[in-house]
């Protein structure tokens with residue numbers, strides 16, 4: 126068959142011969158399975174999966190993706206089972222086919238209110254394997270390309286769904302070519318009359334424009350040549366749908382929209398982009414405010430280019446895009462360009478696949494229990510480069526980095542909202558500010574006029590914007606906190622020298638402040654807390670004229686740690702101390718007081734400089750939770766991870782981080798958990814020991 130031969134020869138340009146023979150097997154297997162089934166057009170059914178595979182082949186997708194594309198309707202429409210596909214073509218292909226079949230079962234509602242829900246479902250599926258979405262989009266594209274055989278009512282509903290759901294997803298993934306084609310076809314079938322009128326008008330107008338376009342194109346090419354640049358210049362034809370959208374959104378007439386000319390310049394490297402920009406700006410005057418540097422600041426979907434609008438001959442506006450070949454490839458194929466088949470990347474692929482399977486099994490086992498969803502929120506989806514899409518109460522979509530919290534969201538809206546936020550509502554329910562946002566969440570921030578940023582926010586915000594606003598705010602209040610802690614540290618050092626702090630008089634203080642060059646007594650105390658000065662040294666200098674009041678040891682209390690000290694007290698990431706542990710405070714230059722467990726190697730090291738060590742103890746009634754690291758070794762048995770996860774969730778502990786390392790029969794998992802204290806940790810470990818396949822648990 127002609128089409129099939131085309132697929133094999135296109136794919137053989139970048140796949141290995143053994144991949145091609147797998148494709149051939151999948152093709153004839155699919156052909157057999159679908160035999161006797163026909164499309165509405167009368168063609169044998171296999172022509173559809175074949176066309177879908179070719180679309181993906183043009184994106185240079187890997188062999189499992191193309192194989193799965195050939196088989197994507199087999200499980201749904203024939204008697205073939207997932208197991209059979211797995212046996213014949215391997216588990217990865219079977220998982221992809223299964224993913225596409227499951228996606229087909231998701232009912233999309235096309236009302237605007239349901240938009241968030243649609244995105245959430247789609248993106249959750251995507252998190253499992255982005256290739257599933259790519260197959261689905263190619264499937265939809267081919268169905269749109271062959272829509273003319275459908276009844277007009279059916280055409281319209283499929284077209285609407287395409288415009289409202291699939292085209293935006295293609296856009297988010299940066300798959301511009303597919304995005305534009307889906308839009309164009311969607312518009313054509315949703316508004317057939319408007320489409321026909323615009324096509325006709327555009328055709329007529331293009332005839333008149335051809336001469337102008339040619340002139341401008343020549344002028345640009347010559348100017349770039351003068352600048353010694355190797356460049357390709359293209360006139361950009363506007364798509365019908367984008368003309369229509371501009372007319373509607375910007376209330377322009379047809380000729381106003383069409384009178385904007387578009388050109389694209391492709392050069393060899395990034396510096397040349399800027400040289401080309403300079404050349405164009407000297408050819409035609411740039412319109413102020415119309416320059417955008419998406420090279421320095423790429424769009425969230427990875428798009429890069431320089432955009433500038435110029436004033437051409439006769440005052441014609443000219444929109445230019447300047448980019449490199451590589452940027453062009455990404456702008457056309459988006460996420461797929463990261464997935465391009467590279468034989469050297471098999472290791473990476475393997476890793477992704479493992480993570481995939483793990484998530485997959487979790488999803489399956491836990492999909493009906495309420496805990497599972499909570500657990501999944503804490504997992505990192507490393508499969509998709511890192512953004513989450515969330516909604517404002519008005520339905521506007523915000524893109525935030527993965528693991529962003531409600532606080533990040535608040536600052537993303539406005540710094541005033543961030544500085545005054547006290548609580549959040551996520552999907553209509555009250556949620557703590559530290560809640561990590563998930564795709565599709567609808568987030569509302571509750572503010573109070575006298576609220577202030579809390580230092581603990583810094584431990585979980587992920588956006589630079591939130592971080593810098595909080596830091597800025599805290600700088601002022603941090604000083605007061607530092608003074609207070611510094612005083613406690615100094616008092617302890619004085620007591621260690623058998624000096625009663627209250628006995629130090631004003632004159633001694635004034636002399637010390639003068640000698641040390643500090644601005645004030647408060648500034649000096651703050652320096653102590655921040656580790657810039659040592660309490661023992663300052664205590665000595667304060668007391669040097671005094672002799673000890675009595676030679677008896679004055680019992681002194683250790684400094685109490687409450688966990689609410691803010692920036693001045695930190696908990697060491699090496700040993701993760703939790704309430705109940707015996708702890709030691711180390712003064713670290715520029716960092717302030719860092720709390721370690723007494724047996725941490727860092728402490729043993731530091732005991733050479735005892736003046737850096739501080740006697741500390743946990744306060745009573747600590748309410749916050751602390752991170753702790755545990756290692757679990759478990760047998761590689763089906764579902765064991767899910768059982769561990771749900772056991773942890775049941776003890777009211779949160780998972781901050783998971784790392785895994787698999788051996789043949791066993792998997793070692795490193796968890797960072799949030800616990801209240803040693804007692805809570807003991808309870809978590811006790812519950813985990815009850816799981817049959819868990820071999821060993823240790824705190825690290």
Ligand code: MN
Pocket residue numbers: 173197198264
């Ligand atoms: Mn299909």
